[in-house]
Amino acid sequence: MAATNSRRPRRHAARLLASAALVVSATLLATAAPAMAAGETIGGCVLEKAKEAEKEHGSLQALKDGPEEVLEDFEDDLEGCVEAPSPILPEIDEIIWGSAAFAILFVFMAWKGFPAVRRAMDARSEKIQADLDAADTAKAEAMTTKSQYEAQLAEAKTAAAAIIDEARVQADQLRQDLQARAEADIAEQRTRAAADIESSRLQAIDDLRGDVASIAVGAAERVVGASLDAEVHRSLIDGYIDEVAGSRGNG
Amino acid sequence: MADHLAAESVGDYADAVLAVARAERAAGEVESELARFAAALRVSTELQSALADPVIDVERRMRICDDLLAGGAHKATKAVVSMVIAAGRGGELAGIIDAVIDRAAAGRNRRVARVRSAVELSADQKARLASAIKASSGIDVEIHALVDPGVVGGIVTEIGDDVIDGSVRSRLQQMRSDLG
Numbered sequence: 001m002a003a004t005n006s007r008r009p010r011r012h013a014a015r016l017l018a019s020a021a022l023v024v025s026a027t028l029l030a031t032a033a034p035a036m037a038a039g040e041t042i043g044g045c046v047l048e049k050a051k052e053a054e055k056e057h058g059s060l061q062a063l064k065d066g067p068e069e070v071l072e073d074f075e076d077d078l079e080g081c082v083e084a085p086s087p088i089l090p091e092i093d094e095i096i097w098g099s100a101a102f103a104i105l106f107v108f109m110a111w112k113g114f115p116a117v118r119r120a121m122d123a124r125s126e127k128i129q130a131d132l133d134a135a136d137t138a139k140a141e142a143m144t145t146k147s148q149y150e151a152q153l154a155e156a157k158t159a160a161a162a163i164i165d166e167a168r169v170q171a172d173q174l175r176q177d178l179q180a181r182a183e184a185d186i187a188e189q190r191t192r193a194a195a196d197i198e199s200s201r202l203q204a205i206d207d208l209r210g211d212v213a214s215i216a217v218g219a220a221e222r223v224v225g226a227s228l229d230a231e232v233h234r235s236l237i238d239g240y241i242d243e244v245a246g247s248r249g250n251g
Numbered sequence: 252m253a254d255h256l257a258a259e260s261v262g263d264y265a266d267a268v269l270a271v272a273r274a275e276r277a278a279g280e281v282e283s284e285l286a287r288f289a290a291a292l293r294v295s296t297e298l299q300s301a302l303a304d305p306v307i308d309v310e311r312r313m314r315i316c317d318d319l320l321a322g323g324a325h326k327a328t329k330a331v332v333s334m335v336i337a338a339g340r341g342g343e344l345a346g347i348i349d350a351v352i353d354r355a356a357a358g359r360n361r362r363v364a365r366v367r368s369a370v371e372l373s374a375d376q377k378a379r380l381a382s383a384i385k386a387s388s389g390i391d392v393e394i395h396a397l398v399d400p401g402v403v404g405g406i407v408t409e410i411g412d413d414v415i416d417g418s419v420r421s422r423l424q425q426m427r428s429d430l431g
Contacts, residue, residue: 233369
């Protein structure tokens with residue numbers, strides 16, 4: 001930015017010189033005219049040459065009738081009237097008038113035009129510079145925003161990576177938990193199944209023992225019932241009565 | 252509460268039966284006939300179910316009771332059984348009769364010993380059993396014997412809630428539980 005500000009005066013001076021050269025050239029071109037425009041026309045020149053020849057030779061007819069060399073000189077003089085003036089050096093009066101006009105125009109331009117042009121150019125330069133500064137500012141802001149976005153993007157990527165890692169860890173932990181739980185369930189079910197099998201086995205043994213006992217008792221009951229005759233009944237009853245009688249003090 | 256009310260109503264019916272029997276001057280006859288009727292009821296679960304079944308017509312249930320009591324029963328006995336059946340207390344008839352017998356015995360300062368045996372007890376056995384109970388517990392009892400083949404052998408005596416089981420059946424059951 002400092003280099004830009006140091007180049008600005010030189011650029012203004014160059015522009016000013018270029019503007020002045022342009023104004024001078026335009027003035028020269030505007031004020032430049034053919035030699036005959038500087039107070040002597042072709043007709044006047046021919047007329048003056050004709051008067052000079054008439055004064056020298058008495059009349060134009062005498063010149064015409066005179067020697068061939070004199071006529072050719074006259075014709076050269078006439079041709080000199082129609083020859084173009086110097087493209088570089090104008091006539092003196094043209095220089096004077098042109099210089100005066102140039103001076104007037106220059107003064108006017110230096111008084112009014114140049115300041116206006118300078119102000120316009122300064123305003124334009126300032127506007128351009130302001131636009132450049134705004135563009136620089138916008139660019140800087142854009143770069144800052146870009147940096148922020150890039151930082152946020154990097155942060156988001158980091159966060160996403162952390163989340164993914166955490167999710168992966170949690171998934172692994174969950175998988176391990178589920179696996180452990182499933183293994184525990186399987187072990188528990190296996191233990192329970194073994195307990196059920198053992199319980200069923202014991203129950204079956206008990207049932208079988210009960211069935212065997214029922215069959216045995218039923219058989220014994222039938223055998224006992226068939227073998228009890230009147231004498232045995234009487235003996236059992238008498239024994240019962242004696243037992244009740246002998247239980248004095250117990251009941 | 253329901254059991255208490257049922258027991259109370261059974262007692263009320265027993266008092267009513269006793270009142271009818273005493274009014275007819277046939278308390279002892281009615282009591283013995285009711286005891287035989289109760290013994291017949293106890294050995295037949297079908298009969299108990301029939302008397303308690305509300306689907307069976309009351310007249311039919313009364314006719315069953317008349318057949319069991321036979322023609323020689325006292326009219327007061329028939330009347331009280333019919334009263335209980337008509338009142339819809341057929342299922343409680345055995346309990347009411349037991350209550351009648353208990354209250355009648357209590358009126359004589361005695362308790363009832365219900366004795367079940369595989370064979371019928373002789374009069375001597377009944378007397379000796381009553382004496383043995385008197386000797387062991389000091390209670391005067393009246394023996395109400397019932398032949399129950401399920402006893403197999405020996406005797407089961409019930410005095411109120413007390414049970415003296417000397418049956419072969421109980422010994423076989425004890426053996427079965429020991430084996431099982």
